[in-house]
Amino acid sequence: MAFDGLFTHAMTKELNDTLAGGRIMKIHQPYPNEVFLVVRNNRKNYPLLLSAHPMFARAQISQIKYKNPQTAPNFAMMLRKHLEGAQLLRIEQVENDRIMRFVISGRNELGDEDRTVLILEMMGRHSNLFLVDEASQKIIDLIKHVPADQNRVRTLMPGGTYVQPPKQDVLNPYQSLDGLANLILDYREQNELAKHIQSHFQGFARDSAHELAAVVQNDGDAMAHAQSWFDHFNQPNPTLVDTQKGLQYVPFPWQTVTGETTEFTTLSELLDAYYEGKSERDRVQQQAGVVLRVIHNELKKNKTKIKKQQAELAQADHADEYKVKGELLTTYMHQIERGMTEIELPNYYDDNKPMQIQLSNQLSPSQNAQRYFTRYNKLKASVKYLNEQIALAQKEVDYFENLQAQVDIASPKDIEEIRQELIQEGYLRVQSKKKQKAQVSQPEIFYASDGTQIEVGKNNLQNERLSMKTANKSDIWMHTKDIPGSHVIIHSSEPSEQTLTEGAQLAAYFSKARDSANVPVDYLPVRRLRKPNGSKPGFVIFEGQTTMTVTPSYTTVQKLRKKPEA
Incomplete structure (x- = not known):
């Protein structure tokens, strides 16, 4: 569902129950439209995310890691001045609208009480x-x-x-359900009823209106079930649903949203799982501007280079024609007069069929013949060079397509490592003259159903260290076949078939083929990997691999993130 007034109602209750009375210890603004308040309550720290993003506006407790900019934005500095150390008294919703108020009590420079309110309006752009x-x-x-x-x-x-914001002429359903009974009687068709629910009551997105319409139409005691449906937002059962149209989140199971379900303890955990891909992609795009520009430019440059060299190579295929013309001019030299611009001669290589040959009126007959021989020799010599250059350019294309795929699956903290790699490889200039050694973060850890640990590298620096340094020689290495993606290490010398399948699922999910079916995945012991001298980070060669096919599943990946209970 959308983060509408109804979901805001449920989230407000959850945040108020968890955070009210706590103290704001730290304030960060890692992204332009998003602020984190670290609220300490009941001896525990809660990272409260307040997002005014045009597409992903929301409030939640978020455990997704973030990296702060070196210099805090002005808004963050202002919040720190007024809110650090202050007490979060309560969290309120404005009627049933998408507006949340965080009422805060602090002290000013004179020691007097200073009450402020953080108001989050979640209204698209x-x-x-x-x-x-x-x-x-x-x-x-x-x-x-x-x-x-x-x-x-x-x-x-x-x-x-x-x-x-300007108030609409609608009713707050938590204060009054007047008119709902008449709407149910007047509009039997579900789509029509949903439209009028949206226009009559406050806080309904399209999908919520359709769900309520389905609830009240499928049962005789419609008003009682409607009231029960609204009450359910006060005691949610957060559920993530993998539907045919993609992932959807609902505060409790809905009739109109069906598919494979995953339940969560809190609405905040639900949103972390849902937005992990969506909002993280947007955050990555914000932070990866320079990296993406370098990747785009290098791909464009090398693809253009390959196209141009392939055209030159195609010309070399006609080199023999220049040789024939040179030999014909040499054979029939006596027929050529200085000043001629063309001549037709019998081609004894092709049943004496006449061949038209262009001449330069500035050259002698022998010089014209020599010119064709020179062009022939130049084209023949260029074939080897062009093939070498095309192979080198194709390696560059493969490298940057792999980086592009890594940016697609990266979290914001991974982008800095990709940037450092580009600096090390000389594609990106470093601003400081002082050379800094890249700090490589840890690969993500997953657990197979039998408890076997599986590690997944998210960029070339992680892949390099994981596969060539930290993995045991007897561990199993996995990677999508001929598709850019992550290195996956199963920390077992003899994993079960199910563990192999789960490792292959991770390799397919963290690759360019994430949204594909029947993705081929190679696997073999780490000892068979080889890294050529001078090759780029993360590049390995191998032989003797086994290939299996899997279809990546988001739900499976989420399950593998949790360590199974002993």
Whole structure:
């Protein structure tokens, strides 16, 4: 479902139950539209994510790791000034809308109580996060500054008075279900009923309206079941559903959302699992701008180079024609007069069929013949060189396509390692003259159903260290066949068939073929891997491999992240 007013209702209750009364210990802004508040409550730290992202706006406790910029943005500095050490009193929802208020009590420079409110508006591209003085309703700062010429309805700049977004003429379903019974009687068709539920009640996205329409139409006591459905948001059973259209999250099992399900303890854990791919991809795109530009430019350059050299190679296929023309001119030299621009001579290599030969009127007959021999020799000599250059350029294309695939599966913290690799290989200039040794992070650890540990490298530096340094020679190495992807190490010399299949699932999932079926995966003992001298990071050669095919599954990968209970 969408993060609509109903889901906001459920999330507000969860966050309030978990965080109310806690203290804000740290504040970070790792991404332009997202802030993390580390709230300590009941002797535990909770990373509270407040996102004003235009597509992924939400509030949740997020355990997904992030990396802070070296210099904190101005908004983060302002939040630290007003909120660090302050107490989070309560979390409220504005009616049943997509607006959450985090009421905070701190102390100003004089030691007096200073009450502020963080207001998160989750409204698509208009999403925003405000820091507001509770008494005066003055906007102290906001994460997105919007000039007056872009929004004339209300002021969205520091110093202005905070005004809520324009209110719609709809009912809060948690205060009144008036009119629902009439809607059920008037609109028997589910789509029509869903449309009128959306226009009549506050906080409904399209999918929530369709679910409620299905609930009240499939049972005689419609109003009782509607009330029960709304109450279920206060006691959710967070569920991730792998449908035919992709992953969807619901606060509890829905009639209209079917597929393979995974249940979670909290809504925040559910959102972490759902957004791990979606929002992480966006965060990667934000941080990988320079890296992606280098990859794009190098791919374009080398593909153009290959195309040009293949055209030159095609010309070399006609080299024998220049040799024939040179020999014919030499044979019939007596027929050529200086100043001629062309001549037709019998080709004794082709049943004496006439061949038209172009001449330069500036050259003598023998010089014209020599010119054709020179072109012939040059083209023949270029064949070996061109084949070598095409092979080198193709290696570059393979390398950067592999990097491109790694960016697609990378987390934001992996991007820095890919950037360091490009610096080491000379594709990216380092700003500082002082050369820094790249700090390689650890591969991700998974567990097979029988408890066998499986490690997955997410970039070439991780792959290099994992396969060539840390893995035992008897461990099993896996990689998608002829497809860019991660190195996978099964830490066992004789893994079971199920463990091999699960390792292959990981290799297929963390590859360019993530969304494909029947992906071929090679595997063999680590001892058979070889790294050619001078080859790029993560590049290995091998022989004697076995190949199996698997279809990657998100649900399977999620299960393998958890260590099985003994």
